[in-house]
Amino acid sequence: MTFLSDSVFRMIVSLLTAGVGGAWVVHELVLMNRLRGANTKDPLVRDQWFGYVIGIAIGVIGVVGTLRFNGVL
């Protein structure tokens, strides 16, 4: 039982993944940029930095996976 055609469903999940993944990478880069000049010895700053790096990695994986799904990679 489906409510969308396969091609439309495929397009929606691709947009939801690559779109959010790409926006996520930009968002994390902006947050990282705001941390520039902060005291890197502060554990809270290090936690934030690490979290943003993980966020970027996840975003990139989302974009790459979507490209693979659509046969681009």
Next chain:
Amino acid sequence: MASTATATSELAAPAPRRVVPIINPANAVTASRFLTLPFLWWAVDRGYHQWATLFIFTCAILDKVDGLMARVFDCKSAFGELFDAIADGICFGFGLVLVTAYGWAPLGPVSVIVSLGVLNTILRFVYMKRAGRATNYKSYAMERIVAFTAYQIGFATSGMEVRFFYWTFVPIMIITVAYDAKRMLIDPVPPASGARP
């Protein structure tokens, strides 16, 4: 002069703690996430991939809406944060196990992911014991991992590059849990007054 003194003493007095009732709009939205689970199970059981994707998507969206409700209705509470974390664990844990049980996700990476999730929960209890108070270690990386977990279930229900997404998720999760383990078990616990929200 007297009014200045009164004003000063009023400023110096600690503000009364606002009691947020347990039953509030934000917690209601959090609880409503559980309602998506029987429908998710029904869709997976029948092999309805699109419906299953819609239900896990609804569950993930409600996870974002409850935080919004807490801000809009000013009903943020420690219980609400804990309830939200518990709901994340139950909903996404159930979703992962469900899609794996029906063969929609590979068992190997899911076993590692679920094991690391359980380990992370245990570490949080150890951290609380070290701190000597009810506190939650705020992990920026784990917040992102939890969001990605919802996506993982969606990848399984939609059949989208399932093996690629699950196997790339494993090293990211290992690195994050290892980093958080060091922070929770070895690094000094910050004092309560300076604790992060």
